[in-house]
Amino acid sequence: xxxxxxxxxxxxxxxxxxxxxxxxxxxxxxxxxxxxxxxxxxxxxxxxxxxxxxxxxxxxxxxxxxxxxxxxxxxxxxxxxxxxxxxxxxxxxxxxxxxxxxxxxxxxxxxxxxxxxxxxxxxxxxxxxxxxxxxxxxxxxxxxxxxxxxxxxxxxxxxxxxxxxxxxxxxxxxxxxxxxxxxxxxxxxxxxxxxxxxxxxxxxxxxxxxxxxxxxxxxxxxxxxxxxxxxxxxx
Numbered sequence: 635x636x637x638x639x640x641x642x643x644x645x646x647x648x649x650x651x652x653x654x655x656x657x658x659x660x661x662x663x664x665x666x667x668x669x670x671x672x673x674x675x676x677x678x679x680x681x682x683x684x685x686x687x688x689x690x691x692x693x694x695x696x697x698x699x700x701x702x703x704x705x706x707x708x709x710x711x712x713x714x715x716x717x718x719x720x721x722x723x724x725x726x727x728x729x730x731x732x733x734x735x736x737x738x739x740x741x742x743x744x745x746x747x748x749x750x751x752x753x754x755x756x757x758x759x760x761x762x763x764x765x766x767x768x769x770x771x772x773x774x775x776x777x778x779x780x781x782x783x784x785x786x787x788x789x790x791x792x793x794x795x796x797x798x799x800x801x802x803x804x805x806x807x808x809x810x811x812x813x814x815x816x817x818x819x820x821x822x823x824x825x826x827x828x829x830x831x832x833x834x835x836x837x838x839x840x841x842x843x844x845x846x847x848x849x850x851x852x853x854x855x856x857x858x859x860x861x862x863x864x865x866x867x868x869x
Contacts, residue, residue, distance in 0.1 A: 639867050642860055645807030661860035663808060665784050666791045666853050670766055673774035680721040681772055681789070683728050683780035684709055686737070688801060689744035699801040703825035705781075708799075709748060711825075712779065712832060717756055719836070725749065725759045726772065728782035741782065777839050779832075783808070790814065791853060793846040795839040797832060812853055816842065 635641050635655040643649035644663045652658040688705040692698025716723055725745040731737035745759045762768040765788075772778060772785070773792035780786040781799040789796035790809070798805045801820050809817055816838075818831050835842075 640863055642863070645804070645811040647803065647807040659859055659863045660811075660856065661863075662812065662853055662856040663784075663787055664857075664860065665787045667857050668765060668769055668788070668791070670769040670773055670788075670792060672792065673770055675776065676722065676774045677776070678721050679724065679774065679776045680716050681724050681726045681775040681778040681780075681794075682709075682712070682716075683726050683778075683782050683785040684741055684744045684748055685781035685799075686727075686729060686731075686740045686742075686744040688781050688799075689747070690738045693738060695738075699821065701801060701820045702823055703820070703828055705799075705820070707825055708820075708828055710751070711829060713748070713752065713757065715829075715832070717752075717754060721756070721776075723757045724771075724775070725757065726768065726780075726785065727759070727761065728768070728780070728785040730761075777836065790846075791850060793843070793850060795835075795842040795846065797835045811856075812849055814849055 635652060638656055641652045641656060641658045642661045643652045643658060644661060646660065649658060649660040713723060725748065727741035727745050729739050729741045731740040749757060749759060760771060762771065769788040769792060772788045772794060775789065775794050778789035778794050778796040779799065780789065780796065781801065783798065783805060786796050786798040798809060798817050799820055800806060800817050805817055816835050818828055823831060
């Protein structure tokens with residue numbers, strides 16, 4: 635970093651570290667600027683990104699990320715809860731391993747395993763040809779839940795109320811820098827607490843949705859910082 639013309643931190647925690655080592659700028663994740671085509675909202679729709687990595691317990695298959703509750707139990711519960719609340723559920727894989735069907739990373743594989751336990755027309759798996767297609771579809775959701783951070787970024791930056799399932803500090807750093815405080819800290823919350831956080835989030839989605847455009851104003855400002863600084867560096 636000391637040898638770089640510039641460094642860019644996507645959250646304030648990282649910025650406090652990087653600014654000690656040279657010309658650093660506070661910005662946000664570049665995925666916030668991913669273009670998309672806004673789609674019409676689907677009434678009472680919930681997008682869920684199931685992480686294949688967490689589904690399998692991490693790379694070590696033994697709760698590598700030290701979650702305070704079972705990820706699978708939480709996912710089964712939230713699907714059942716949303717169905718009971720009258721939601722149509724779309725499982726949205728974010729990581730595909732098309733040539734390695736048994737890969738521990740594959741969200742699509744985990745989504746299929748989840749779907750095998752539900753014989754309900756109100757749940758379906760969606761697949762996409764590009765990140766832009768995925769984000770465009772996510773923009774049509776009433777609400778979104780995800781453990782892959784960039785899936786939650788797609789929801790946030792398209793003004794969809796989102797509850798990130800955080801298994802590392804990168805979630806808190808990113809979203810708190812944007813003044814967004816709705817995060818499920820999986821390393822801190824047991825299953826009962828995780829359920830309550832989710833229910834409280836769902837009971838407030840109308841007010842959260844009204845805040846989204848204001849929060850994305852700061853997001854766009856931080857993105858502009860990156861764009862302008864990069865122009866200076868490249869010139």
